[in-house]
Amino acid sequence: MSHFLGLLEQENISKNLLLLFLLVVLLLFSSRKVLAASWMDNEAFEMHGETFRGSSEELKKEVLKPSWSLLKVFLVCLLAGLLSTALGVLGLSLVYGGSGPTSRRGMDLPKELPPSPGPEEKSLEAKFQFLNHLRSSKGSAWVGVISADAEVATFNVSAGQVVFFPRNSVHWIKNVGAQDCLFLLFFSTHEELETLELDEVFFSTPEDVVARALKPRGGVNFIRTFKKPREAQALNLPANLEELLHNVTYGQAPAHLVWRFFYDLRGSATFPFPGGSFQWARYRRDPSGLSGLEKIFSQSLNQHEDTLTLAALRLSTNSLGHPHFHPNANELGYVVSGCGQAGLVVPQGASDFNVDVGDVVFFPEGTQHFLKSTCQEDLLLLLAYSTGEQLETLRLRDYFKGTADHVLAQLFHKDQRDFQKIP
Incomplete structure (x- = not known):
């Protein structure tokens, strides 16, 4: 019965009822044809010329009368059974079929469990551990x-x-x-x-x-x-x-009061690297190279509790901010313009996702991460680090090359001389 109800819950209920009606007609036609053939083959009818002489018509009626009554009873029962079945099927289809979940209102049915997340949903869940969105403005x-x-x-x-x-x-x-x-x-x-x-x-x-x-x-x-x-x-x-x-x-x-709390990041010195540049508002242990006002801001950050380091990162088209991590700071980034890709590696696994204007990314302390520009314009981010000390950064190319070749050979199952290809 469960398979039958399952069939009725599909959209082809009308087709099934039509087939059921045709089956009823076919059974009726077949039953009448078979009974008629049995009458013609009956020996009593073949011998009626000899056996029922003189009053054959009256005798025929008497003989056939019981047969016709049985036939009618049989046909009525068959038709009643088929019609009751059809009506029952139609009623069940209206209750369990209908146009979806709304046809089951009023029934005490168990609530359906939410479907388990697929691969794409799992990737979105991982993505939004480290991504949010804000709008932009000026003023x-x-x-x-x-x-x-x-x-x-x-x-x-x-x-x-x-x-x-x-x-x-x-x-x-x-x-x-x-x-x-x-x-x-x-x-x-x-x-x-x-x-x-x-x-x-x-x-x-x-x-x-x-x-x-x-x-x-x-x-x-x-x-x-x-x-x-x-x-x-x-x-x-x-x-x-x-x-x-x-x-x-x-x-x-x-000015000596203002620069304790104010810094012109956009007008500050630019520190270029292949494919991009940094501008910093941060504390530096070595103040050489800083102007007098920049020194005031640097010292002010370091003198207060739980301060932040800020930076503006610009990546040109298709450029990469190489994988690295910060041992002494969490990192939060806001995408000002452009679009790109961000990725990080945490003990639970890796997570890569796209970023666009208004997005906020989060890189926990000690997690390797990277940023890459993927648009036909520069990718510009404002970055904040949770440290008032001088920011520490360790890059993949530094600690990979700093590891002994024979250690890397054992770790990656490669010939030790292969690692000399890394400049």
């Missing part, structure tokens, strides 16, 4: 940072420039351009990010304490004039903002 902003020693650095920034906000420092960003301003922010934590806003702190502090700390005219009564908004002020500015503001200035702090 300009006014930035402020208040350091632990209460010194305030305010400055204007535009596309391609870097701002460093030390841990536990008060800071702000205000869009002063004519278009949306997108900041790509990297945070030196793998835990859930915690943020405390100024208005939250203010309204969470007792009124008398705030009054004694700020010493405003009017004392605590003035502090009571502040009304806590229903929603965060940072996200929902007052509707009458223009009426509240009377003298808006965007001052620029002295």
